[in-house]
Amino acid sequence: MSSIHADREIKRSGTGVLTIGKEIGYDNSSVDDYGFEYGKKDLKVMLINPPVSFDVFYGEWDMSDVKSSSPPLGILSLASMIRKYGYQVKVIDAHAEGLTMEQIVKEVDSFHPQVVGLTAMTVMISASAEIAKKIKDHDPTITTILGGVHVTAEPGETLRRYSQFDYAVIGEGEVVFTEFLEKLSRQRKLYYGVSKTESDGSVQSLVWREGEKINVNPRRAFFKGLDEFPPPAFDLVPNLFNHYRLSVFGTKKFKTVGLVTSRGCTGKCTFCDLGVVGRGYRANSASYLIDLMKDVWQKYGVTDFLFYDDLFVGSRPRLQEVCNIIIRDKLPFTWSCCARVDFIHVDMLRLMKQAGCWMIEYGIESGCQRIIDSMRKNITKEKISETINATYDAGIVTKGNFIFGNPGETHDSIKESIDFACKLKLNYAQHTFLQPLPGSELYETAGKYGEFDPSWDRFNTFSINFMPKGFTRDNLVAYSKYFWRRFYLRPHILLQEIMKIKSMEDVHRAWLAFKGFIKATVYKRKLPDFVLNRREVGLVH
Ligand code: B12
Numbered sequence: 001m002s003s004i005h006a007d008r009e010i011k012r013s014g015t016g017v018l019t020i021g022k023e024i025g026y027d028n029s030s031v032d033d034y035g036f037e038y039g040k041k042d043l044k045v046m047l048i049n050p051p052v053s054f055d056v057f058y059g060e061w062d063m064s065d066v067k068s069s070s071p072p073l074g075i076l077s078l079a080s081m082i083r084k085y086g087y088q089v090k091v092i093d094a095h096a097e098g099l100t101m102e103q104i105v106k107e108v109d110s111f112h113p114q115v116v117g118l119t120a121m122t123v124m125i126s127a128s129a130e131i132a133k134k135i136k137d138h139d140p141t142i143t144t145i146l147g148g149v150h151v152t153a154e155p156g157e158t159l160r161r162y163s164q165f166d167y168a169v170i171g172e173g174e175v176v177f178t179e180f181l182e183k184l185s186r187q188r189k190l191y192y193g194v195s196k197t198e199s200d201g202s203v204q205s206l207v208w209r210e211g212e213k214i215n216v217n218p219r220r221a222f223f224k225g226l227d228e229f230p231p232p233a234f235d236l237v238p239n240l241f242n243h244y245r246l247s248v249f250g251t252k253k254f255k256t257v258g259l260v261t262s263r264g265c266t267g268k269c270t271f272c273d274l275g276v277v278g279r280g281y282r283a284n285s286a287s288y289l290i291d292l293m294k295d296v297w298q299k300y301g302v303t304d305f306l307f308y309d310d311l312f313v314g315s316r317p318r319l320q321e322v323c324n325i326i327i328r329d330k331l332p333f334t335w336s337c338c339a340r341v342d343f344i345h346v347d348m349l350r351l352m353k354q355a356g357c358w359m360i361e362y363g364i365e366s367g368c369q370r371i372i373d374s375m376r377k378n379i380t381k382e383k384i385s386e387t388i389n390a391t392y393d394a395g396i397v398t399k400g401n402f403i404f405g406n407p408g409e410t411h412d413s414i415k416e417s418i419d420f421a422c423k424l425k426l427n428y429a430q431h432t433f434l435q436p437l438p439g440s441e442l443y444e445t446a447g448k449y450g451e452f453d454p455s456w457d458r459f460n461t462f463s464i465n466f467m468p469k470g471f472t473r474d475n476l477v478a479y480s481k482y483f484w485r486r487f488y489l490r491p492h493i494l495l496q497e498i499m500k501i502k503s504m505e506d507v508h509r510a511w512l513a514f515k516g517f518i519k520a521t522v523y524k525r526k527l528p529d530f531v532l533n534r535r536e537v538g539l540v541h
């Protein structure tokens with residue numbers, strides 16, 4: 001879809017189109033369909049992924065051995081977009097590079113940006129806020145702007161708590177951030193320093209301050225023409241493989257790149273935060289996707305991909321076309337993806353396998369139909385078994401994700417989940433504890449079903465911040481340990497892991513997985529760990 005069509009679509013929905021040039025009387029001769037101007041700009045923009053220690057990320061279990069870190073796709077997409085319009089951009093992945101606050105300030109000093117953009121999931125928000133504070137203390141003329149899933153879920157409260165953020169963007173940032181920079185860069189010609197634009201109120205999806213008041217502008221319609229966004233700027237992170245390594249449980253090789261090639265999901269799961277991408281489905285075309293894979297292959301020598309998409313298999317024609325191109329052009333790719341059991345067409349599985357799909361990760365969530373229904377997952381246990389079995393029989397590795405500690409959970413329902421995981425033809429299974437995420441339906445209602453600690457810093461991979469009625473933390477931890485042992489200490493699973501070892505890299509990966517297993521099942525919890533971890537990484541205020 002062309003951008004003109006996309007904007008028409010937006011106009012039809014009643015949310016308006018971009019009119020930057022007209023508003024401030026700027027010469028519009030070199031602007032594109034969005035009203036954005038091409039050509040080199042003076043404005044320097046730094047985008048920062050905050051440093052959060054793996055301990056903070058993983059919470060009550062030290063999973064640093066199996067740590068997973070992936071290039072920050074959100075800010076790399078923004079970087080690519082604004083670079084296209086001539087902004088000078090530098091990306092700092094302080095998380096991957098292990099930078100301290102002082103080192104980040106040094107980087108800011110040497111690049112000297114006028115705008116610093118920070119990203120954050122909920123678990124990362126204190127770290128992002130700390131950086132913004134350090135930057136503002138250092139140079140108050142720098143404009144700070146926050147984006148990402150957390151501020152999308154909690155815009156008003158986040159800007160109220162952290163006055164060091166001048167602005168925030170809710171939802172997808174490519175168009176909104178570029179529009180915002182256009183205004184700043186033009187108004188810089190009128191004003192000294194970069195602090196405010198005259199027309200903040202007109203930028204859809206922008207959150208801005210007016211004295212004490214926080215204004216959240218109406219939201220921009222979801223952008224449908226994803227192919228118009230340039231691919232993530234992987235070249236702006238230091239070296240794709242020096243700093244990043246995806247989880248050994250989700251990849252075939254260390255050299256694997258995670259990609260997102262569609263946005264949104266039509267599901268209504270109560271625990272899921274779809275605030276940024278929405279409850280619809282938009283996807284890059286098959287040819288865009290293939291070009292992206294080829295580009296990463298040519299530039300970085302990577303042939304294994306992990307599609308993080310919420311609904312990678314959401315469009316059957318797209319999936320079919322992707323598979324057919326890979327097979328026809330004999331592309332040496334292997335890949336894995338996440339899927340919903342009700343979106344898998346069983347007859348597609350053999351084609352997917354032939355096209356290099358080696359693993360599918362399914363959201364099963366529970367083995368108790370009552371719990372599955374209460375999550376509004378809209379699937380049955382029969383459908384789960386049918387899809388998992390068909391995937392396994394097609395020769396694709398199967399992985400099932402479960403959630404323990406749901407509202408309405410009983411000791412029997414957790415046991416049912418563990419039994420179900422062991423009965424299914426699953427090669428791998430993993431679980432997390434329910435976290436009622438900001439932006440999800442449960443964030444509002446969880447308190448009714450148990451004890452909920454909504455402190456933002458605890459929304460990480462393994463912390464227990466919700467305990468359903470009838471459970472203690474120790475109960476939940478005990479079930480977790482039982483689950484890992486019962487699933488993985490079965491002869492055919494152990495044999496599968498041994499048979500997989502064919503190279504020194506495989507030995508290394510098996511060793512890391514083994515250490516992770518021991519930590520999940522044997523080690524004591526480090527309680528109360530969170531405050532200690534924050535001290536370790538210097539994030540305690
Ligand atoms: C890929 C992914 C991951 C990858 C991260 C890859 C990476 N480094 O980017 C991995 C596997 C590491 C991961 C981990 C976790 N994830 Co995750 N993840 C996702 C997923 C599936 C896609 C995110 C993505 O890359 N989208 C594509 C990019 C383009 O979008 P984006 O990052 O949101 O960025 C856009 C906007 O947010 C905005 N934006 C972002 N930053 C900025 C900055 C500025 C300045 C501006 C202006 C705009 C802006 O513009 C961007 C472009 O449009 C989302 C689901 C979803 N639907 O969003 C969950 C999601 C983000 N994850 C989630 C969670 C909870 C986690 C974990 C905490 C635990 C868990 N259960 O998985 C851990 C984090 C801790 C850890 N252990 O690492 C939740 C977050 C909810 C919340 N409120 O915090 C989500 C929303 C899943 C869900 N539906 O509930 N995740």
Ligand code: SF4
Nearest residue numbers: 265267268269272310
């Ligand atoms: S959990 Fe998965 S299936 Fe459910 S709404 Fe979220 S992305 Fe969709």
